[in-house]
Structure formats: structure tokens, C-alpha cells
Amino acid sequence: MITMRASWTLVVLMAANVFAFDMSDLDMQKVVSGGAKLAKVVGGLSDEQEVQVGREVAANLAARYGLLQDPTKVQYVNLVGQAIVGHCERKKIQYHFGILHTSEINALAAPGGYIFITQGLLESLKDESELAGVLAHEITHVVRQHIVKAIQQANLLEAGQDLAAAAGQDVSRYNQLSDFSINLLGKGLSRDDELEADKLGTLLAAKVGYDAYGLRRSIETLAAKEHADLFLAHFNKTHPPAESRLQAIDQAIKQSHLSSSGQRLPERFARRLSVLTR
Numbered sequence: 001m002i003t004m005r006a007s008w009t010l011v012v013l014m015a016a017n018v019f020a021f022d023m024s025d026l027d028m029q030k031v032v033s034g035g036a037k038l039a040k041v042v043g044g045l046s047d048e049q050e051v052q053v054g055r056e057v058a059a060n061l062a063a064r065y066g067l068l069q070d071p072t073k074v075q076y077v078n079l080v081g082q083a084i085v086g087h088c089e090r091k092k093i094q095y096h097f098g099i100l101h102t103s104e105i106n107a108l109a110a111p112g113g114y115i116f117i118t119q120g121l122l123e124s125l126k127d128e129s130e131l132a133g134v135l136a137h138e139i140t141h142v143v144r145q146h147i148v149k150a151i152q153q154a155n156l157l158e159a160g161q162d163l164a165a166a167a168g169q170d171v172s173r174y175n176q177l178s179d180f181s182i183n184l185l186g187k188g189l190s191r192d193d194e195l196e197a198d199k200l201g202t203l204l205a206a207k208v209g210y211d212a213y214g215l216r217r218s219i220e221t222l223a224a225k226e227h228a229d230l231f232l233a234h235f236n237k238t239h240p241p242a243e244s245r246l247q248a249i250d251q252a253i254k255q256s257h258l259s260s261s262g263q264r265l266p267e268r269f270a271r272r273l274s275v276l277t278r
Contacts, residue, residue, distance in 0.1 A: 054112025056178035068099035076272040081135045087207045090143040109141035128265035133215025137201035146193040199252035212258035216249045
């Protein structure tokens, strides 16, 4: 059971010290092509190796869409994201949050803590609790290592390479794994992974002190406009139907005895993101 409370984290949010998303952290000269043939090997990825793969995936996404260059809005998304990270179960890696400069509606989590929300999705949200719900969903993908587990299940770690030695030295050795990750993000994670991220993300945002219904409301909004919005096409293709997601969230809220007593913070959200640069 999670007891809802007014979290001090939200009160002091804007004074927090965060690790903001930095383009210099990405090697834009080593953007991979996608679709490489992957070799088989038995083993897993260390945190350092996962971050290396995620850095390449992030570079691809940044190159494909561009990053919104607005310090106030980027810092705000980072502040909300880092407030949630402070309550998650995986804190040994650095989390980075960026805004993709596109009207497409989506949010993406690359391995190793690289998390993106699109400008289009931000514009569809109504308050900070909805933003927190979306980011908590993506953070859960990283915490639960959904892409890493997919790599392991497919037995797709490169054969004959000492990845531990390669970490931080030769990013190109990670091309095949980042190719696989990018393709997986394009096709969508499994239905079970998405529903798990909905349920655990809802609980995580509530733990910080946000209204537990934030993510649910954002999904309802998108469901209401899905037939009239071409920018939702990719989002709908890579996520389970809204009805299934809402049922999963309702179940998590009921089982955890959550309420809507958490904070929504619509005024702060409107003030920080009132005019998104196009």
C-alpha cells in the first residue's frame, strides 16, 4: 500500500541540482544505420555497457528528430524526471532527459537512462502530474531493463568481443546492439513490458507525491484524439490499445489503494511550458 502525501520533493523541485541532457555527451559522428546482422553469444550487459549502447541510440534519435534547444523547458523536464529518479529502484546510472523537436506524439526510453519526450506529446499534456506519469513510465522501462532483457532473450550480444574492455573506447563495437535497440523502439516493446511500465510508472509517480491519475489522464486524452491526429500513428503502433492500458493502471491504483490527493501542479506546468519553440 502506498499512502499519498504532499511530497517535499515537489515543493523544492525547481531548486534541485540535476544532470541535464547534454548534446556533447552524444557522438553524432557515430550514428548507426540500423538493421545490422547480429551475432550470437551468451552473456549480459554491465551498466557501463548498457549506457554505451544507450548513448548510440540517443545519438540516433537526436540526429533523426533534433533536440529542442530551449534551456528553460529542457531544465524543467529534467527537474521533473530527476525528482522521479530519486524514488526509483535503480539509481546507479545517470539519467538524461531530452525533448525531441517533432510534432510526433511519443516518449522513448533508450538503454542506460536516456529518456526522450517529443514536443508533440508535451503539447498534449495538461499538468505536471501528467508529465510525471509519462516520464515515470519511461523510467520504469530503464529500471526494469526491458530492452536489455529483449537483447538477452534474443541472444544477440556480439560474439568474440570483450565488451567490458571496449566500453568507453570503441563505440562502434556497440553498433549492432544499438541497431537492435533502435529497431525495437521502432516496432515497440512487448505488450507485457508496456503494461508493466504503466502500472509501475503510476505507482512511482504517486510515490513522489504526484496525482496517481496523471498517466491515466494523458492516455485518455490521446485516446480521444487518436482518430483525428496523424501524429499519433507511430505511438498507437508501438503501444497496446488505450483500453488495455487504462485497465492495467486502474488495477494498479485499486490494489495499492491510491487516490487523487496527489499534486497536479497545472500552473507551474503552464508557466514553464506555455510556449514551446517550433
